[in-house]
Amino acid sequence: MEARHLRYAVALAEQEHFGRAAATLGIAQPPLSKQIADLEREVGARLFDRTRQGVFPTAAGEAFLARARRALDEIAAATVDAGRAARGETGRLRLGFIASALLDPLPGVLSRFGRERPDVRMELHEMATSRSSPALIAGELDVALTLGPPRGAGAEHLVSVPVGTDHVIAVVSSAHPYAGQPSISVDQLRQQPLIVSAGEDEPAVVAALHALLGTDSTALGGAAVARDVHTIIGLAASGVGVGLGPSRMRAAPRPGVRFCEVTPRTPLPDLVLSFTARDHTPVLRAFLDTIRKNCPEVGAALNDRIRPRS
Amino acid sequence: MEARHLRYAVALAEQEHFGRAAATLGIAQPPLSKQIADLEREVGARLFDRTRQGVFPTAAGEAFLARARRALDEIAAATVDAGRAARGETGRLRLGFIASALLDPLPGVLSRFGRERPDVRMELHEMATSRSSPALIAGELDVALTLGPPRGAGAEHLVSVPVGTDHVIAVVSSAHPYAGQPSISVDQLRQQPLIVSAGEDEPAVVAALHALLGTDSTALGGAAVARDVHTIIGLAASGVGVGLGPSRMRAAPRPGVRFCEVTPRTPLPDLVLSFTARDHTPVLRAFLDTIRKNCPEVGAALNDRIRPRS
DNA sequence: CGTGGCAATATCTCTGAGGTATCGCCAGCA
DNA sequence: TGCTGGCGATACCTCAGAGATATTGCCACG
Known part of the structure; x- marks a missing residue:
């Protein structure tokens, strides 16, 4: 699993729509569908319910997304913290x-x-x-x-x-x-x-x-x-x-x-x-x-x- | 930045040696060197000191690794939590x-x-x-x-x-x-x-x-x-x-x-x-x-x- | 019964992760 | 002082797979 999968899942949960989520991610819709499908296969559970009204996380999806958001926050913070440490601002x-x-x-x-x-x-x-x-x-x-x-x-x-x-x-x-x-x-x-x-x-x-x-x-x-x-x-x-x-x-x-x-x-x-x-x-x-x-x-x-x- | 970079950095910090770290990751040494170099360029700071005695994290590297480990833990937990939620064990x-x-x-x-x-x-x-x-x-x-x-x-x-x-x-x-x-x-x-x-x-x-x-x-x-x-x-x-x-x-x-x-x-x-x-x-x-x-x-x-x- | 919107599928392209071979560097050594 | 061995970096190649385009399938609409 890569950070890309997390970013895509989070974007999809926010947009509730494959097409819009793909647009915000700067990619086309089919690759997003594929990556989400790959992710669901790897996790072993359906993470999103595709309905006529929109795309919504399942119970498993909610659990996954909570962790995914935290992981992405840590990744973003890693770069920030490393920069501050490199400049001697922390330590x-x-x-x-x-x-x-x-x-x-x-x-x-x-x-x-x-x-x-x-x-x-x-x-x-x-x-x-x-x-x-x-x-x-x-x-x-x-x-x-x-x-x-x-x-x-x-x-x-x-x-x-x-x-x-x-x-x-x-x-x-x-x-x-x-x-x-x-x-x-x-x-x-x-x-x-x-x-x-x-x-x-x-x-x-x-x-x-x-x-x-x-x-x-x-x-x-x-x-x-x-x-x-x-x-x-x-x-x-x-x-x-x-x-x-x-x-x-x-x-x-x-x-x-x-x-x-x-x-x-x-x-x-x-x-x-x-x-x-x-x-x-x-x-x-x-x-x-x-x-x-x-x-x-x-x-x-x-x-x-x-x-x-x- | 991808989860791969985090995994590679963590492995390198654990093995203190590019060759051994690459072996534990199941890849060759040159790709590992390249990925770490890419990571350091993206972060904007040198993360590892390459010495004759071994490879050790810099201050920036330590800060980065702390976040990286937590991010990887979250990613692992995401799959576990999603599985448990999908089986109805949590929720x-x-x-x-x-x-x-x-x-x-x-x-x-x-x-x-x-x-x-x-x-x-x-x-x-x-x-x-x-x-x-x-x-x-x-x-x-x-x-x-x-x-x-x-x-x-x-x-x-x-x-x-x-x-x-x-x-x-x-x-x-x-x-x-x-x-x-x-x-x-x-x-x-x-x-x-x-x-x-x-x-x-x-x-x-x-x-x-x-x-x-x-x-x-x-x-x-x-x-x-x-x-x-x-x-x-x-x-x-x-x-x-x-x-x-x-x-x-x-x-x-x-x-x-x-x-x-x-x-x-x-x-x-x-x-x-x-x-x-x-x-x-x-x-x-x-x-x-x-x-x-x-x-x-x-x-x-x-x-x-x-x-x-x- | 079309029709339009949406996700999935099919197929292609080309980036880039990873492989092999090699180089450059330096500590240890005769 | 040149030799050697170990290690990381570099050069170059290969092919897996991320992403693009085109198309299909599937309903909720009128």
Whole structure:
């Protein structure tokens, strides 16, 4: 059975007349009679009653037509859906990101992308840098925001673009003696209880802090440890000590805290956007387009690294 | 686009290999390649990624395949549903009947038919004899149980078969003086308050009662009037008077009442099964088959009146 | 008893689905 | 680096069947 048979049966049921139905289908009457006859033979039941008053579906015909109409609707929808998926209007984007990316680049990009592609399902996975690359290579993510470029087995199959530099800044309670200073020196920091992020997931951050403070053990003596930047800011606000974190923290202003530069300026690994070099889904391409529009300088770097329509 | 394209795309997605997919479809590989290429051109998007590892759907392909599978399921179901409808296994039966038919022939027939055709939807309409025939002719009913054969315009297009004779009996409270009698005479009835059914809908019953009681006015002096036999029996049970109704009342035994014959025996119009002479739905044919099996003598009359498979 | 409208049948045509043979491409390999 | 094998695409042919035209058969009309 072919879709043609369904279309012909539906047209015949609508027109209730072989000649008119054939005309609307753009064919002559005899082929329509033949196709309907073939259909009835294949189904094994008479589908239409041919009366003087017109052609009407039998009980079997009604049952058949209900299914036929749904099948034709599905076929029409198949083309539409495929087109929308090909243009990246529907689908999903699985994005891995480090927690601090939620502060600065993500809100703007996500809200813009959400407005441009309302029917794309976003799957956001907060994860450490070290877990993103394997997930990308395994096809479990479409794109990731990490600290520093991807490393490890298969990283050569990934493309990465820096989307922002970063360095260590301090966050203190407004009531803190350092709050009024434009910057805080290392010596001043050494005299304070410090609040830093837990180091297991992001060793590069810990290494930067060690470089800054001149310690060489993995533990930062006497420091409070938090799992994410919001907690660091919260602890600093409560006066527990001086928080240290990425400059991207400034994107989370909060009454009662002040952000201060730290001297010497200590770089943190770049925030990097990475994805597989090939097999880009239309949604991923649309997402990269959004980033291009949102951050022109990142867009330029993107254009250098991926060929259009690859 | 034809169903063939959907089947080929689904097979290709399952086999992930043009050669194997073509083999399962019973065709050679080149035609499959061509049909898939035609499909992709018509849809306007690449549906499969041809890689060294195998052939896999793109995002557009996944969207297309989801619809394609549903369309193919609908097409398969269309044939199955049409077959079941043609055999009368599904569908509906619109049955008009007078209330008293619920006492005797209907319960047995309906329960048997419900067991034989569990997926047929029964639409039961209690209605007076006078309304059944127009409803049958207008195509609003498939079959009707009436008192006496159909009359009126178009009645010649109906077939009717008597399914039972009937006559007037009395129903009295067990405490009533007549309760012990095998039969009650007309003279005895005339001395009692009588309970009869309302006459507007079934004039033939009223006429029979007039014939029995020898009155010629349309009103039965001093009688209580009920709209259905259950009410007649209930009123009789409460001692209001002597109920008169069809002998089919005996099928509704109730503690506290007795049924008695009435002399002289007064016939009521036959209970008649009627339906249109042509355009029988498969469900109606199945229903008539059930009646044939349930009541052999009615079956014989049916066989006389309708030709098989008409 | 024509007559007109409609679906079915007969017959032909030509499109296009499917077959065979072959090519082009690339990964794996010596 | 050329060789080879596997796979999909291409080229070309064949014939089944979708569709066109002409005609028939069959009632409900006048």
